[in-house]
Every structure is written in C-alpha cells, then in structure tokens.
Amino acid sequence: SQQGEEDPQALSIQEGENATMNCSYKTSINNLQWYRQNSGRGLVHLILIRSNEREKHSGRLRVTLDTSKKSSSLLITASRAADTASYFCATAAVGGSRLTFGEGTQLTVNP
Amino acid sequence: DTEVTQTPKHLVMGMTNKKSLKCEQHMGHRAMYWYKQKAKKPPELMFVYSYEKLSINESVPSRFSPECPNSSLLNLHLHALQPEDSALYLCASSGSRLADRTSTDTQYFGPGTRLTVL
Numbered sequence: 001s002q003q004g005e006e007d008p009q010a011l012s013i014q015e016g017e018n019a020t021m022n023c024s025y026k027t028s029i030n031n032l033q034w035y036r037q038n039s040g041r042g043l044v045h046l047i048l049i050r051s052n053e054r055e056k057h058s059g060r061l062r063v064t065l066d067t068s069k070k071s072s073s074l075l076i077t078a079s080r081a082a083d084t085a086s087y088f089c090a091t092a093a094v095g096g097s098r099l100t101f102g103e104g105t106q107l108t109v110n111p
Numbered sequence: 112d113t114e115v116t117q118t119p120k121h122l123v124m125g126m127t128n129k130k131s132l133k134c135e136q137h138m139g140h141r142a143m144y145w146y147k148q149k150a151k152k153p154p155e156l157m158f159v160y161s162y163e164k165l166s167i168n169e170s171v172p173s174r175f176s177p178e179c180p181n182s183s184l185l186n187l188h189l190h191a192l193q194p195e196d197s198a199l200y201l202c203a204s205s206g207s208r209l210a211d212r213t214s215t216d217t218q219y220f221g222p223g224t225r226l227t228v229l
Contacts (some may be wrong), residue, residue, distance in 0.1 A: 027194055031227055042201055042220035043154065044113075079173030098167065098213060101153035 006089060006102040019076040021105040023089035024069075030092045032065055032072050033099065037086045046074075046087075051094075058067050078110045117202050117221035125229050132224045134202030143185040144218065145177060146201040152201040154201055160185060162208075187201060192228045199223045 007022045013079070031050045035043040048064045049056045049072065056063045062075040076083055086106050090099040115136045124130050134143065142161045146154035159167035160179040168177075174196075176188040185202055203218040 033217065035220075040223070040225065042117075042222045043218075045204075045217050045219065046127075048217055080221065096215065098156055098159065099218065104153055107153075 005048070006087075006105045009103065010108070011101045012080060012108040012110065015079060015081055017079055017109075019079050019083070019107055019109070021074045021087050021089075021107070023072045023074070023102050025072075025091045025102075026070065027091075028094040029067075030094055030096075032063075034061075034063060034072075035088045035090060035101075037088065037104075039085075043088065055075075062068060064069050079107075079111050081111045083107060083109050093094075096104045114220050115202055115204055117200075119224060119225050120126045120222065121225045121227075123227045123229065124189065126194070128192075131189065132187040132200055132202075132226075134187075134190070134221055135183055136204040136219070137183055138204060138219065139182075140204035140219070141182065141206045142204060142216075143179065144203040144205075145175075145185070145187050146203065146224070148199045148201055158187075160201035164223065192226075193226050195201075197226055197228045199225055 005024050013019055029051055031048050033048045034046040036042045036046055039100050047056055047063050049063050051067055060077045065072045086104045089102040090106045092099055118133045144159050145157040147157055148154045156169050157171045163179045163182055174191050178186040194215045200219040201223045205216045207219045
C-alpha cells in the first residue's frame with residue numbers, strides 16, 4: 001500500500017494565513033522529503049529531513065518529523081497566492097531503493 | 112546547472128505511432144528516473160537507471176522502453192500505446208558523483224511531457 005498518506009487532501013486559506021499539511025507513513029525511514037508541484041508541471045524539492053532530525057526550517061517552511069508516530073508536518077507561514085500548488089511528501093524507507101510519494105495535499109491560497 | 116530538461120513539452124500520438132521522450136541533466140547525477148503521473152495523483156515510478164544501468168523496472172508494459180545512452184541522457188521509447196497511457200511523464204535525477212546514495216536522495220525533476228494517446 002502507499003507508504004505516505006497526506007492530510008488534508010485539500011486546503012483553502014487566505015493570503016497571510018499559515019498552512020499546515022500532514023504526512024503519515026508505515027515503515028521505518030531514512031529520510032522524508034517534501035515536494036511542491038504547480039499545476040501540470042514538474043515537482044520541486046522543498047526540504048529533506050533525516051530520520052535522526054526532528055525539525056528543519058527553510059525560509060517560510062518548517063518541517064517536523066516524529067518517528068515514533070511515523071508522521072511529519074509541513075508548515076508554510078505567511079502564505080502567498082504563489083504558494084498555491086500540490087504538496088507531496090515522499091519517504092525513503094530503510095533498506096529501500098526508491099522514494100514513495102504520498103497522495104498529496106492541494107493548497108489554494110486566496111488573495 | 113540544477114536543471115533537468117525534457118522534450119517535447121507536449122506530444123499527441125496515435126496508437127500505432129512510435130515516438131520518444133527525451134531527458135537531459137548536467138548535474139553529474141548517477142541515477143535517473145521515469146515517472147508517470149495521472150491528474151490529481153502522485154507520481155508513479157516506472158524505471159530507475161543507476162550508473163547507466165537499469166536497476167528498477169516497476170513491471171511496466173513493454174510498449175514503454177527506456178534507454179540510457181550516457182550518464183546525462185535518458186530516453187523513453189513509446190510504441191503501440193493505449194489511450195489510458197495518456198499522462199504527464201516526468202524525468203528526474205539524483206545522486207552526485209561523490210555520494211554513494213542515489214535513489215533515496217533529493218530528486219530533481221524536469222517539467223514533464225504531457226502525452227495524449229488518441
């Protein structure tokens with residue numbers, strides 16, 4: 001079954017608000033990654049967090065990882081209309097040789 | 112240069128046609144991938160090349176034939192496709208020359224080829 005499941009499936013907020021997306025997974029991982037995809041285009045890597053890390057920041061992005069709960073969250077602060085996109089988590093399982101993508105969260109930021 | 116390029120951007124083909132998708136990267140990455148993505152779905156892995164050798168084939172039908180002519184290029188040859196093969200085809204690469212890890216590292220994606228099979 002799919003390694004990563006994301007929640008919510010869709011999120012609609014106003015500009016300036018924060019957006020939080022969650023990802024849960026089933027097996028032990030080496031790392032977890034977040035990607036953004038604008039409509040019909042390629043994926044853009046946002047951030048990678050390793051299994052021995054608990055939190056990482058990159059600009060307006062904050063990612064947390066709780067390996068005991070097998071979950072991660074992506075927080076986008078002070079959202080902008082340009083943040084409108086699909087966001088996918090992807091996990092690299094221990095002993096695995098590929099990334100497995102979650103179903104994604106569609107974020108809409110209204111101006 | 113952190114770019115992965117893909118050509119063509121759009122492709123419309125009939126079920127009897129033969130066409131090829133092309134992907135190129137100049138980041139020195141040692142792993143390259145083909146993914147298929149349907150609307151509102153995550154990318155599905157099709158093939159992985161590691162050090163120019165096919166390392167993963169996710170039971171993809173033989174009407175899709177990958178080729179890696181050199182470490183910078185990846186092709187996907189298409190023949191006798193079905194309408195359900197219409198999708199966005201994404202190429203990605205990962206893994207620097209210095210790193211031992213490849214396919215579980217950060218992946219850099221191209222913009223994709225939007226394929227329509229009539």
